[in-house]
Amino acid sequence: MIDISLQKLLKSPGGRMNLNVQVKLEEGKLITVYGKSGAGKSTLLMLLAGLMDPEKGYVKVGDEIWTDTDKKIMLPPQKRKIGFVFQEYALFPNMTVRENLLFAQAKGQPGTIVDQLVEIIDLGQLQNRKPNTLSGGQKQRVALARALVRKPRLLLMDEPLSALDHEMRVKLQTYILKAHREFNLTTLLISHDVSEIIRLSDFMIELDQGLIIRQGDPVGMFTNDRVNAKFQFTGEIMSMVKQDFIVIVTVLIGRNLVKVIANDQEAAVLEIGDKVLIASKAFNPIIHKIS
Ligand SMILES: Nc1ncnc2c1ncn2[C@@H]1O[C@H](COP(=O)(O)OP(=O)(O)OP(=O)(O)O)[C@@H](O)[C@H]1O
Numbered sequence: 001m002i003d004i005s006l007q008k009l010l011k012s013p014g015g016r017m018n019l020n021v022q023v024k025l026e027e028g029k030l031i032t033v034y035g036k037s038g039a040g041k042s043t044l045l046m047l048l049a050g051l052m053d054p055e056k057g058y059v060k061v062g063d064e065i066w067t068d069t070d071k072k073i074m075l076p077p078q079k080r081k082i083g084f085v086f087q088e089y090a091l092f093p094n095m096t097v098r099e100n101l102l103f104a105q106a107k108g109q110p111g112t113i114v115d116q117l118v119e120i121i122d123l124g125q126l127q128n129r130k131p132n133t134l135s136g137g138q139k140q141r142v143a144l145a146r147a148l149v150r151k152p153r154l155l156l157m158d159e160p161l162s163a164l165d166h167e168m169r170v171k172l173q174t175y176i177l178k179a180h181r182e183f184n185l186t187t188l189l190i191s192h193d194v195s196e197i198i199r200l201s202d203f204m205i206e207l208d209q210g211l212i213i214r215q216g217d218p219v220g221m222f223t224n225d226r227v228n229a230k231f232q233f234t235g236e237i238m239s240m241v242k243q244d245f246i247v248i249v250t251v252l253i254g255r256n257l258v259k260v261i262a263n264d265q266e267a268a269v270l271e272i273g274d275k276v277l278i279a280s281k282a283f284n285p286i287i288h289k290i291s
Pocket residue numbers: 009010011012013017035036037038039040041042043044
């Protein structure tokens with residue numbers, strides 16, 4: 001169990017904001033942190049990593065205490081068993097992929113971990129290349145491998161896939177899942193992408209203004225219990241165009257744009273960028289083979 005109780009006073013554009021997070025996370029799970037920009041997601045990860053000090057609180061990982069302000073315990077990041085992957089790859093440009101991984105090893109750690117990671121994350125062909133010769137997705141695979149070199153107990157990922165195109169994201173998601181399972185990690189992933197959250201995570205917490213406003217099973221959180229539909233998808237509103245008495249809402253579902261007609265009442269609560277559920281039960285969907 002990872003027992004978290006953290007308070008930190010933040011300066012938001014709207015004034016002061018008190019991050020106040022109390023949560024117990026089951027180890028071995030992949031947990032997503034979801035929420036609007038400025039909700040405090042990155043700050044939470046930094047506090048867990050020991051890259052930022054809380055005003056008050058604790059982080060207990062099993063029987064280890066990483067932070068406890070009452071006992072004046074604040075383990076430095078290198079003493080916490082964490083791996084961190086950011087949106088930016090932060091690889092050493094003058095080192096090859098293999099050298100980047102070897103450099104991340106602890107003193108005296110056997111080199112076999114690097115070979116194991118090269119195997120799991122399919123870096124064999126890329127080992128001797130320098131980062132500037134790699135695509136964004138390849139660099140992020142190296143960054144993921146590097147974060148795992150010291151066999152962390154907790155893997156923290158701050159929007160690791162947001163700079164990648166859809167195809168690359170899906171590939172990387174598979175590697176994240178593989179690594180998460182292979183190394184029996186507890187993974188905390190910040191993501192805004194509903195399909196990614198549903199595909200990857202066992203548990204989700206939603207932050208707003210520094211507080212957890214919802215937590216639970218991601219499918220349940222993005223679908224609506226009141227909808228009893230034959231099929232349903234989640235997507236994001238791209239545009240809304242009013243025509244006479246209706247509004248045509250264009251929703252991005254995966255890589256496809258779908259137009260849905262909404263009445264004025266339904267449209268009144270919708271905005272571009274909202275995550276929505278599209279469901280149908282009144283007609284039979286048509287299936288066409290495309291490949
Ligand atoms: N060291 C700090 N001291 C005070 N305030 C901070 C500090 N770091 C960040 N903040 C503020 O805390 C708020 C939350 O920032 P944070 O980066 O955690 O949000 P976020 O949910 O990760 O947002 P995004 O999705 O845009 O990355 C912001 O308003 C930010 O300006």
